[in-house]
Amino acid sequence: MHRRYVHSESRTIAYFDSAPTNHAARALILIHGFPLAAAMWEAQSTALPTGWRLIAPDLRGFGGSTLADGDDPPSIDDYARDVIDLMHLLTIGSAVVGGLSMGGYVTLALLRLAPALARGAILANTRTTADTIEGRANRRAMLALIDREGPSGVARDMIPKLVGKTSREMQPDLEPFVRRLIKQQSADAIRGAVRRMMDRPDSTTTLERLTVPTLIIAGEEDDLTPVADAERMHVANPDTELVVIAGSGHLSNLEHPQVFNGAMHNFLSRL
Numbered sequence: 001m002h003r004r005y006v007h008s009e010s011r012t013i014a015y016f017d018s019a020p021t022n023h024a025a026r027a028l029i030l031i032h033g034f035p036l037a038a039a040m041w042e043a044q045s046t047a048l049p050t051g052w053r054l055i056a057p058d059l060r061g062f063g064g065s066t067l068a069d070g071d072d073p074p075s076i077d078d079y080a081r082d083v084i085d086l087m088h089l090l091t092i093g094s095a096v097v098g099g100l101s102m103g104g105y106v107t108l109a110l111l112r113l114a115p116a117l118a119r120g121a122i123l124a125n126t127r128t129t130a131d132t133i134e135g136r137a138n139r140r141a142m143l144a145l146i147d148r149e150g151p152s153g154v155a156r157d158m159i160p161k162l163v164g165k166t167s168r169e170m171q172p173d174l175e176p177f178v179r180r181l182i183k184q185q186s187a188d189a190i191r192g193a194v195r196r197m198m199d200r201p202d203s204t205t206t207l208e209r210l211t212v213p214t215l216i217i218a219g220e221e222d223d224l225t226p227v228a229d230a231e232r233m234h235v236a237n238p239d240t241e242l243v244v245i246a247g248s249g250h251l252s253n254l255e256h257p258q259v260f261n262g263a264m265h266n267f268l269s270r271l
C-alpha cells in the first residue's frame with residue numbers, strides 16, 4: 001500500500017492507495033473502525049480481483065489526517081463528506097464504499113448524502129440503528145475515560161471488546177498490533193469520533209432504499225455489533241448478501257483476513 005496525502009482547504013487527508021497510478025482501475029474505498037486508522041486494511045490490499053484499486057482514508061484526526069477547524073457540533077456526516085472530498089480530489093466518479101463498524105456508520109452516511117457515488121457497499125461488523133440510551137451513557141463514560149487516561153485507557157477498555165475470544169487465544173500478535181494502533185491516535189481524534197457516533201442518526205431507511213449490491217459481514221463472536229444486528233440489516237434489505245465469519249470477533253478483517261478477503265473478492269468479482 002502506498003501512503004498518499006491530499007490537501008483540502010487548510011487540512012490534510014491521508015490515505016493508503018494500493019495502485020495510485022492505475023486510474024483505470026475500479027475503486028474500493030474502505031473506512032476504518034474506532035479508534036483505529038486506515039492501517040487496519042493492509043491485509044485487504046493484496047486480495048482484490050484484477051483491475052481493482054483499494055483506497056483507505058484516515059478519518060479526520062486519525063492516522064495522518066489532520067483535524068478540521070469549525071466542526072462543532074461534530075457529525076458523522078463530517079467523516080462522510082471527507083471521503084466524498086477525497087473521491088473528488090482523486091477524480092473518482094464512483095466506487096464500492098465500505099467500512100467496519102464506525103466505518104460502516106460513515107458508509108451509510110455517505111450513501112445517504114451522495115448515493116450516486118456508490119456502485120456497491122460493504123458493511124462489516126456494523127449496524128444501522130442509532131445509539132440507545134444505554135449506548136449514549138457508555139459514550140459519556142468513554143469521554144470521561146479519554147479525559148482521565150487518554151488513548152492508553154481507551155485501548156485497555158476497547159481491546160477485549162474489539163478482538164474476539166478465539167482470536168485472543170489463538171493469535172497472540174493481534175492484541176499488541178491493535179493496542180499500538182489505538183495508542184498512536186490522539187485523544188482529540190478519539191473524542192471527536194465518540195461524539196460523532198453518539199449523535200449519529202438511524203440509517204435503516206438508507207439501507208432499505210439501497211439498490212446497489214451490498215455485502216454485509218458479521219463476526220460470530222462479535223459482542224459490540226452482534227450477528228443479530230447484521231441479520232436485522234439483511235431483513236431490512238433482503239437483496240443484500242450476508243456472510244457470518246465463524247470464530248471472529250469485531251475486527252473480522254484482521255482476525256480472519258482470508259475469509260474476509262474471500263467474501264470481498266467474490267463480491268467484487270461479480271460487479
Ligand code: MLT
Nearest residue numbers: 033034100101102103224
Ligand atoms: C467501532 O469498532 O468502530 C466501534 O466500536 C463502533 C461503536 O462503538 O459503535
